[in-house]
Amino acid sequence: MLEKLDNIHEIFSFLEAGLSDAAEYKLVISRGEADSYSLVFNRIRSMSLHSLSKSKAMSIVPVGSHWSYFLGWRDVFGIPIFGDEGQKWLSFGFETVMPHETRGAYLYLKAFFLPFPLENTVLDKIDEFADGLFDRSIEAKRISRLNKMELKYRGSTQINASNSSMITHKAIEAWIIREANQRYRNGETFLFRTLAMKENQIPSIWGQKFVVAKNSDIW
Numbered sequence: 001m002l003e004k005l006d007n008i009h010e011i012f013s014f015l016e017a018g019l020s021d022a023a024e025y026k027l028v029i030s031r032g033e034a035d036s037y038s039l040v041f042n043r044i045r046s047m048s049l050h051s052l053s054k055s056k057a058m059s060i061v062p063v064g065s066h067w068s069y070f071l072g073w074r075d076v077f078g079i080p081i082f083g084d085e086g087q088k089w090l091s092f093g094f095e096t097v098m099p100h101e102t103r104g105a106y107l108y109l110k111a112f113f114l115p116f117p118l119e120n121t122v123l124d125k126i127d128e129f130a131d132g133l134f135d136r137s138i139e140a141k142r143i144s145r146l147n148k149m150e151l152k153y154r155g156s157t158q159i160n161a162s163n164s165s166m167i168t169h170k171a172i173e174a175w176i177i178r179e180a181n182q183r184y185r186n187g188e189t190f191l192f193r194t195l196a197m198k199e200n201q202i203p204s205i206w207g208q209k210f211v212v213a214k215n216s217d218i219w
Helices: 009-019 054-060 120-133 136-142 145-153 166-185
Strands: 025-031 037-043 074-082 088-099 105-115 157-160 191-193 210-214
Touching (some): 009 120, 025 054, 025 088, 037 054, 054 088, 054 105, 074 105, 074 166, 120 166, 136 166, 145 157, 166 191, 166 210
Parallel strands (some): 157 210, 191 210
Antiparallel strands (some): 025 037, 074 191, 088 105
């Protein structure tokens, strides 16, 4: 089963158990039975004062056709978007790459859309998820002083990671999620990516406030 794959089972389980009750929409992109891309965009709450169009939700999907370089990795993300009526949303989810049975690989993305600002129960669950990824007392030592200072005083930073596996990358992943969640607690519309798949997923330092990690060895 998809949720049992080593590189995604943690985030897959967290989304379903931790965020599904608070989210209002869900987007899943995978491969269908006809061997073509499958896109499912559903409203989770039948009674809601908020609306989000499929076109707005699709703005988080990376563009491309070659994915094999990202096999075995995952990008957990929080991407703020605006609905058609100006409503603020946070898309919280992950993207990874699945091996195709006969050729290459394909993108798998799953995201829940939560109205902003986030509820305190959601914020607590995100912190709990980050705590479960890596020991908080150790993870900060894996982040450079420059990145910490940039995030504190400039409001954004890009982490150049050189980890050889998803396991060793978890320290950076947990730190990024926790730092982003603190800004959500402060009411900021903040963007994070624990491991950008493509160069165009890294925002301009002069635009959206963000913390993003990249690993040039797997681009």
